[in-house]
Amino acid sequence: MTPGGEHTTRARILEVAEAFLGECGYHGTRLHLIAQRVGIQKASLFHYFPSKEGLYRAVLEESVGQTEETVRRVLEAQGTPFDKIRTLLESYVDMVAAHPARTKILLRQSLGDAPSEPPHTNDSQRLLDVIVQFIRDGQQAHAFEAIDPVALVLGIVGMVAFFFTSAPVLAPAWCGDPWSTGHAERVKHHVVEVVERCLTPTERPHAAARRATA
Amino acid sequence: MTPGGEHTTRARILEVAEAFLGECGYHGTRLHLIAQRVGIQKASLFHYFPSKEGLYRAVLEESVGQTEETVRRVLEAQGTPFDKIRTLLESYVDMVAAHPARTKILLRQSLGDAPSEPPHTNDSQRLLDVIVQFIRDGQQAHAFEAIDPVALVLGIVGMVAFFFTSAPVLAPAWCGDPWSTGHAERVKHHVVEVVERCLTPTERPHAAARRATA
DNA sequence: GTCTATATAGGGATAGAC
DNA sequence: GTCTATCCCTATATAGAC
Numbered sequence: 001m002t003p004g005g006e007h008t009t010r011a012r013i014l015e016v017a018e019a020f021l022g023e024c025g026y027h028g029t030r031l032h033l034i035a036q037r038v039g040i041q042k043a044s045l046f047h048y049f050p051s052k053e054g055l056y057r058a059v060l061e062e063s064v065g066q067t068e069e070t071v072r073r074v075l076e077a078q079g080t081p082f083d084k085i086r087t088l089l090e091s092y093v094d095m096v097a098a099h100p101a102r103t104k105i106l107l108r109q110s111l112g113d114a115p116s117e118p119p120h121t122n123d124s125q126r127l128l129d130v131i132v133q134f135i136r137d138g139q140q141a142h143a144f145e146a147i148d149p150v151a152l153v154l155g156i157v158g159m160v161a162f163f164f165t166s167a168p169v170l171a172p173a174w175c176g177d178p179w180s181t182g183h184a185e186r187v188k189h190h191v192v193e194v195v196e197r198c199l200t201p202t203e204r205p206h207a208a209a210r211r212a213t214a
Numbered sequence: 215m216t217p218g219g220e221h222t223t224r225a226r227i228l229e230v231a232e233a234f235l236g237e238c239g240y241h242g243t244r245l246h247l248i249a250q251r252v253g254i255q256k257a258s259l260f261h262y263f264p265s266k267e268g269l270y271r272a273v274l275e276e277s278v279g280q281t282e283e284t285v286r287r288v289l290e291a292q293g294t295p296f297d298k299i300r301t302l303l304e305s306y307v308d309m310v311a312a313h314p315a316r317t318k319i320l321l322r323q324s325l326g327d328a329p330s331e332p333p334h335t336n337d338s339q340r341l342l343d344v345i346v347q348f349i350r351d352g353q354q355a356h357a358f359e360a361i362d363p364v365a366l367v368l369g370i371v372g373m374v375a376f377f378f379t380s381a382p383v384l385a386p387a388w389c390g391d392p393w394s395t396g397h398a399e400r401v402k403h404h405v406v407e408v409v410e411r412c413l414t415p416t417e418r419p420h421a422a423a424r425r426a427t428a
Numbered sequence: 429g430t431c432t433a434t435a436t437a438g439g440g441a442t443a444g445a446c
Numbered sequence: 447g448t449c450t451a452t453c454c455c456t457a458t459a460t461a462g463a464c
Contacts, residue, residue, distance in 0.1 A: 245439075
């Protein structure tokens with residue numbers, strides 16, 4: 001109950017649970033292993049969280065909130081549209097790289113690895129809308145090429161998630177340690193290159209205008 | 215044991231198991247539900263497969279084999295490098311769209327949702343190498359821009375998987391029914407556009423040559 | 429708040445009849 | 447080959463002492 005008191009055991013449980021949920025998924029996560037790594041007994045978990053599902057939701061909420069804050073902060077900063085896009089991509093990759101388990105949890109969650117009910121679709125929806133609207137504005141100002149913004153954003157999110165979760169399994173030689181700064185930099189470089197190629201306007205404005213109305 | 219006899223119950227079990235494994239993951243899949251949907255008793259499953267893990271591996275093998283065959287067939291056909299890339303992308307998206315559960319299983323599997331040991335890393339590795347080598351050849355012939363081929367392929371695989379699994383959850387309004395032909399066509403169009411922008415050589419060959427050695 | 433001990437349930441796997 | 451019945455283990459969750 002005391003505000004300061006929550007900063008020890010409860011936070012530690014969330015931290016450990018996040019790691020296990022990312023690595024093993026909801027069904028694969030065993031409470032006794034969480035308790036063991038925290039250094040408490042399994043039954044003590046139920047003093048801090050009402051159930052396994054409650055713990056899961058608490059982990060999710062902390063993750064989504066931070067992502068949203070980061071994206072909004074970048075888009076509200078100063079700079080040209082291309083500057084913002086580049087900064088947004090780099091911040092996003094940094095964030096993914098800094099929280100390995102979170103990305104896996106979000107991927108699993110959208111795969112349906114949930115207790116039962118869909119938790120926070122609205123949050124993700126709003127977040128997506130913010131970025132899509134930013135790209136649309138840039139396109140109407142002829143700063144960006146007229147490519148489908150929703151497809152672009154969704155594709156990039158999937159790409160980045162894949163680079164940090166699945167790719168190390170499929171191509172370990174290329175990825176090396178996926179949580180090293182080297183891998184994050186390589187991903188950043190590639191993603192920025194792809195997006196810039198997709199958003200750089202075609203030389204003649206006629207072509208861009210034609211595509212936009214097609 | 216009889217070759218013809220395997221085509222009824224065993225095949226049906228594989229089919230149902232694939233659906234459950236995709237939807238619920240390995241840990242979330244319950245054998246009694248598979249048996250129930252097939253219309254047999256749970257114990258009868260163990261007549262066809264040695265264990266839950268054995269059934270899982272059987273499902274995986276069938277999936278990987280078909281993917282590999284499709285990719286090789288496209289790459290061995292006639293046509294320009296750009297023709298092949300476009301056909302490869304379209305065939306790949308078609309295949310993903312035709313087997314919803316398979317994509318989810320592969321995604322889950324690379325997330326670590328496996329019985330314990332890594333099943334078929336070598337197969338995926340070989341498959342990836344085939345495509346990467348094709349792109350490298352095109353780059354050395356100056357038909358393709360000098361972008362990192364491994365990153366490109368991995369990114370596209372992740373993008374497509376995401377479009378068919380996670381995106382419908384994050385952006386249901388944009389995706390509609392993810393297994394309709396409309397969604398598959400939209401994904402195809404976008405992926406082809408992105409890849410062509412990434413592989414189209416820069417006007418001056420000097421730039422491409424510079425990048426290749428950088 | 430943390431522990432030990434236990435209740436309760438579910439699911440993978442086996443035995444053996446038919 | 448398919449069934450019924452059961453073993454056995456594990457995992458969530460609870461009860462109650464300290």
